[in-house]
Amino acid sequence: MTGLCxxxxxxxxxxxxxxxxxxxxxxxxxxxxxxxxxLPAPVGESGGGVGNAIAGTLYIVxxxxxxxxxxxxxxxxxxxxxxEGPFGDVVRFTAEVLSGVPSIVVGLVAYGLVVLPMRRFxxxxxxxxxxxxxxxxLARSTEELVRLVPTSLREASLALGVxxxxxxxxxxxxxxxxxxxxxxxxxxxxxxxxxxxxLFTALNNQYWNFRxxxxxxxxxxxxxxxxxxxxxxxxxxxxSAALVLLLVVGAxxxxxxxLARRRx
Amino acid sequence: MAxxxxxxxxxxxxxxxxxxxxxxxxxLGGGVFVVAGVIVLELSKVSGSSVTKMGxxxxxxxxxxxxxxDLYGALPFIYGTLVTSGLSLLLAVPASLGLALFLTQMxxxxxxxxxxxxxxxxxxxxSVVFGLWGLFVLAPILRHDVEPWLSRxxxxxxxxxxxPIGLGYLAAGVILAIMILPTITTIAxxxxxxxxxPLREAALALGATRWETIRxxxxxxxxxxxxxxxxxxxxRALGETxxxxxxxxxxxxxxxxxxxxxxxxPAVIANEFAEAGGMQTSALAALxxxxxxxxxxxxxxxxxxxxxxxxxxxx
Numbered sequence: 001m002t003g004l005c006x007x008x009x010x011x012x013x014x015x016x017x018x019x020x021x022x023x024x025x026x027x028x029x030x031x032x033x034x035x036x037x038x039l040p041a042p043v044g045e046s047g048g049g050v051g052n053a054i055a056g057t058l059y060i061v062x063x064x065x066x067x068x069x070x071x072x073x074x075x076x077x078x079x080x081x082x083x084e085g086p087f088g089d090v091v092r093f094t095a096e097v098l099s100g101v102p103s104i105v106v107g108l109v110a111y112g113l114v115v116l117p118m119r120r121f122x123x124x125x126x127x128x129x130x131x132x133x134x135x136x137x138l139a140r141s142t143e144e145l146v147r148l149v150p151t152s153l154r155e156a157s158l159a160l161g162v163x164x165x166x167x168x169x170x171x172x173x174x175x176x177x178x179x180x181x182x183x184x185x186x187x188x189x190x191x192x193x194x195x196x197x198x199l200f201t202a203l204n205n206q207y208w209n210f211r212x213x214x215x216x217x218x219x220x221x222x223x224x225x226x227x228x229x230x231x232x233x234x235x236x237x238x239x240s241a242a243l244v245l246l247l248v249v250g251a252x253x254x255x256x257x258x259l260a261r262r263r264x
Numbered sequence: 265m266a267x268x269x270x271x272x273x274x275x276x277x278x279x280x281x282x283x284x285x286x287x288x289x290x291x292l293g294g295g296v297f298v299v300a301g302v303i304v305l306e307l308s309k310v311s312g313s314s315v316t317k318m319g320x321x322x323x324x325x326x327x328x329x330x331x332x333x334d335l336y337g338a339l340p341f342i343y344g345t346l347v348t349s350g351l352s353l354l355l356a357v358p359a360s361l362g363l364a365l366f367l368t369q370m371x372x373x374x375x376x377x378x379x380x381x382x383x384x385x386x387x388x389x390x391s392v393v394f395g396l397w398g399l400f401v402l403a404p405i406l407r408h409d410v411e412p413w414l415s416r417x418x419x420x421x422x423x424x425x426x427x428p429i430g431l432g433y434l435a436a437g438v439i440l441a442i443m444i445l446p447t448i449t450t451i452a453x454x455x456x457x458x459x460x461x462p463l464r465e466a467a468l469a470l471g472a473t474r475w476e477t478i479r480x481x482x483x484x485x486x487x488x489x490x491x492x493x494x495x496x497x498x499x500r501a502l503g504e505t506x507x508x509x510x511x512x513x514x515x516x517x518x519x520x521x522x523x524x525x526x527x528x529x530p531a532v533i534a535n536e537f538a539e540a541g542g543m544q545t546s547a548l549a550a551l552x553x554x555x556x557x558x559x560x561x562x563x564x565x566x567x568x569x570x571x572x573x574x575x576x577x578x579x
Binding site: 095136141196203 | 363389392446508534
């Protein structure tokens with residue numbers, strides 16, 4: 001029995017080790033400074049990079065955070081502060097269920113919501129898609145974090161005559177702030193790794209773009225395009241871009257962990 | 265405390281800002297609803313024409329997908345999605361339940377936190393990276409080693425016949441198994457942790473072995489939650505897009521052999537939607553609607569099961 005469990009452990013960890021090792025060993029060769037800053041090179045030409053895709057990912061995720069963070073955190077605070085009744089229960093359940101909706105379906109929604117009316121693929125559409133993915137995750141983690149704030153703190157503030165809304169904002173939320181920032185960073189990291197909802201919302205772009213109404217490149221879509229292409233040198237670039245993606249996502253998660261540890 | 269606003273008599277003056285604050289929060293909470301509503305609305309808007317034109321039954325049971333001739337049958341994709349997800353459950357459930365049982369019932373606490381870190385890491389790897397790995401690492405292994413071996417030893421079964429291609433149902437199933445393993449393990453651990461200590465101790469005190477204790481006192485208590493965890497894993501497998509798109513072979517056919525290339529619902533949407541137009545767009549969106557309906561149903565059932573086994577008031 002114990003042996004069987006150890007076997008399960010091995011089955012779980014072997015692919016993880018293999019993925020990490022291969023992304024690093026195959027990706028590191030192409031990871032020059034140019035790769036971080038230059039535009040993609042055409043097939044057959046050496047050099048070139050994914051600078052526009054890195055910038056695009058950050059740009060799209062930025063738009064997503066502008067929309068998703070207030071909504072998600074707000075909903076979470078609502079659930080923790082006012083969500084005791086049946087309406088709160090329904091909202092909570094909806095958020096849980098929404099977090100299981102496949103990301104490609106969310107891409108379709110953003111397509112109908114933004115791409116169709118605007119008649120073009122755009123960074124905004126990609127941002128909306130990622131925001132929809134962030135809301136339920138943020139709502140649930142924010143609720144848990146706000147609930148961790150001791151009731152005595154709130155009662156102390158109320159007893160001093162501070163009105164409820166100021167107690168919520170200045171005492172309760174402030175105490176939970178470190179944790180909430182951590183949750184936001186984790187949600188952002190997750191969003192940066194999404195591919196499927198961007199395929200037909202932000203689409204792709206061979207050049208730099210910082211206009212919300214234009215198609216925009218992203219690291220993940222770029223990895224996909226490189227990987228399924230028939231060219232050897234693009235495959236190598238896919239591995240390097242994957243390494244860049246893991247570094248970006250990893251940096252965000254590490255930052256989140258660091259903040260979480262410092263605050264608590 | 266059920267009410268949102270305190271009785272007006274108690275605090276007449278401080279009431280307005282408080283009520284405004286409460287209303288703002290409630291609106292933000294309602295925003296979650298709005299998001300859910302928008303999803304349903306937009307999906308049915310985009311998918312409307314194809315389903316009404318072809319008829320739901322024909323759409324679902326039709327096995328030909330040919331945008332050039334405007335023929336849209338969803339069966340190959342539904343079949344591929346079910347086969348790959350089923351396969352992934354077959355592979356992932358024993359491993360993740362074993363892992364969860366090991367970590368909650370046997371392993372010392374320090375080992376547990378040591379191991380939960382890589383499991384979280386596995387969950388955090390973007391699916392396109394798994395796809396890349398599947399395409400260039402897993403598929404060649406399957407083609408050269410695993411599939412020839414399977415057809416030599418189990419070739420009498422129809423599932424293990426045909427040329428070893430590497431890209432196909434088997435590759436997709438294996439990669440999905442790796443991806444849903446952290447999901448199932450994490451939730452199963454959460455559920456197993458709610459089993460009361462005295463329940464286990466009672467069994468141990470009666471002279472039950474560790475395995476008997478798990479069987480007679482731990483598992484019955486956690487059954488609903490574990491089933492919920494598995495269903496959540498299934499939901500994730502059904503909707504997983506990129507990794508499957510990159511390794512399933514992308515061929516809208518139905519084959520009994522697991523070695524054969526196939527197609528799945530999310531994969532066909534990912535590959536064709538950006539360049540589709542007219543009826544094809546709407547047919548692809550209808551596939552998305554099917555996917556949404558199924559995963560929604562699974563998630564509702566699973567969440568209820570997980571909640572039931574946590575017992576106590578909902579948080």
